[in-house]
Structure formats: C-alpha cells, structure tokens
Amino acid sequence: MARKHVVGNWKMNGSAAAIDEVLDALQNQSFDASVSVCVPYPYLGQAVAKLKKSAIRVGAQNVSEYGDGAYTGEVSARMLKDIGCAEVIIGHSERRRYFAESDAAVAAKLARLLEVGLFAVVCVGETLAERDGGRAEAAIESQLAPLRALMARGASPERFCVAYEPIWAIGTGRAASLDQIASMHELIKRHLGASFSVLYGGSVKAGNASAILTLPAVDGVLVGGASLDAQEFADICRAAA
Numbered sequence: 001m002a003r004k005h006v007v008g009n010w011k012m013n014g015s016a017a018a019i020d021e022v023l024d025a026l027q028n029q030s031f032d033a034s035v036s037v038c039v040p041y042p043y044l045g046q047a048v049a050k051l052k053k054s055a056i057r058v059g060a061q062n063v064s065e066y067g068d069g070a071y072t073g074e075v076s077a078r079m080l081k082d083i084g085c086a087e088v089i090i091g092h093s094e095r096r097r098y099f100a101e102s103d104a105a106v107a108a109k110l111a112r113l114l115e116v117g118l119f120a121v122v123c124v125g126e127t128l129a130e131r132d133g134g135r136a137e138a139a140i141e142s143q144l145a146p147l148r149a150l151m152a153r154g155a156s157p158e159r160f161c162v163a164y165e166p167i168w169a170i171g172t173g174r175a176a177s178l179d180q181i182a183s184m185h186e187l188i189k190r191h192l193g194a195s196f197s198v199l200y201g202g203s204v205k206a207g208n209a210s211a212i213l214t215l216p217a218v219d220g221v222l223v224g225g226a227s228l229d230a231q232e233f234a235d236i237c238r239a240a241a
C-alpha cells in the first residue's frame with residue numbers, strides 16, 4: 001500500500017519565529033507518512049534551510065500560471081523549484097473565491113508545475129448550497145474536467161494529487177462525514193483512475209484524523225488550522241501510518 005500523504009497548509013499565518021518553533025518541533029520526528037508543510041512565500045527559504053536534513057518536504061500555497069517574465073508580483077514554478085520547494089497547492093477554494101481563480105487558471109498552474117517537475121496538490125470542493133442542492137458531484141466533476149483534459153494530453157497521474165475539500169468544512173470545525181468523504185473520493189477515482197491519489201481536507205484534527213485516514217479511498221489529508229500546532233500536526237502525521 002502506498003504511503004499516505006499529510007500536507008500542512010499554514011495559509012497566511014505565522015512569522016519567522018513561529019516557523020522556527022513549529023519546524024524545530026517536527027524536524028527530527030520520523031513519520032511513516034510522507035509529510036509536507038506549505039508555508040507563506042516569505043518563509044519558504046527559511047523552511048527549506050531548516051528542513052534540509054529532514055524527510056519533511058516544503059511546499060508553497062500558490063504559483064503563477066505564467067512562466068518567468070514581466071508579471072509583477074508573481075512567483076514562477078521555476079523559482080519555487082530553484083529554492084528547493086518540493087510541491088505546491090493550487091486551486092484552493094480560498095484562491096478560487098477571493099482571487100477569482102478559474103478552472104482554466106488552475107489547469108495552467110498545474111501545467112507549469114508539471115513542466116518543471118514540482119508535485120501539485122490540486123484542490124476541489126463544493127459549496128454548502130451545492131451540497132444541499134444535490135449538486136456536489138456535478139460541481140466536483142466540473143472542476144475535474146480540466147485535469148482529465150491535461151491527463152489525456154499526457155500529464156502523469158504520479159505527479160499530482162487532488163485534495164477534496166468541501167468548502168463548508170474548511171475552518172468550520174465541521175468535517176464531512178466519513179460516508180460523504182468516501183463517496184466523493186470514490187467518484188474522483190472513477191474519473192481520474194483507481195490508483196489516483198486523493199487527499200481529504202476540511203477541519204481535520206488529531207481527534208478525527210485516524211478515522212478519516214483509515215478509509216480505503218483516502219490517500220492522505222490536507223490540514224489547515226491544525227498544522228500550525230506542532231504537537232497536533234505530529235499527531236495527525238502519526239495517524240497516517
């Protein structure tokens with residue numbers, strides 16, 4: 001069985017001191033799972049240096065859909081690779097919602113990451129209105145369509161995973177039920193391939209991680225708030241044995 005993947009997403013939180021504190025507490029621990037921490041851009045270099053001798057990988061939370069050039073304020077996939085990032089979260093619902101990131105932009109970002117050889121964690125998720133209106137599956141299928149198109153053009157399913165994050169479960173303390181998670185992960189695997197890696201995100205905590213990670217269709221978790229606490233994040237990583 002493949003190793004589970006635990007990704008911490010710090011979002012726009014933290015400081016140089018907080019990064020040191022959390023990474024100091026994590027860096028010498030060994031986990032059966034593959035573990036990564038996605039810190040804000042300004043702290044990427046610090047995290048890469050800190051985790052040089054650790055198995056924990058450093059990731060970014062976004063990347064430009066463009067290659068190097070005159071795109072003020074953007075950060076290219078090549079730059080992230082250059083400084084030692086291993087993976088990048090793209091298409092997070094907060095980016096789709098607050099920064100109008102479209103499915104097409106997410107697909108372009110994925111293509112950039114694949115070009116330079118960085119692993120991508122592509123987020124998809126439905127709103128509460130879509131879930132309550134019986135449209136959750138259709139919403140996810142439409143977000144998967146550009147990924148399927150990229151795969152049809154040769155994108156390797158080994159180089160990226162999907163994180164299923166129901167928007168109503170993010171930061172709310174109300175994780176999706178095990179049935180809801182299992183059924184959506186199975187749907188995603190039906191579309192992208194049975195062995196395709198699918199993570200779950202949305203109010204994952206030390207207390208529910210084990211039950212979620214035990215589901216056969218769950219290949220890992222994407223953890224927001226709880227990844228800011230070294231002890232709780234380490235407990236979640238251990239639950240992914």
Ligand SMILES: O=C[C@H](O)COP(=O)(O)O
Pocket residue numbers: 009092165169170171172173201202203204222223224225226
């Ligand atoms: O990227 C992480 C997700 O948005 C989940 O965040 P959360 O664990 O704080 O609910």
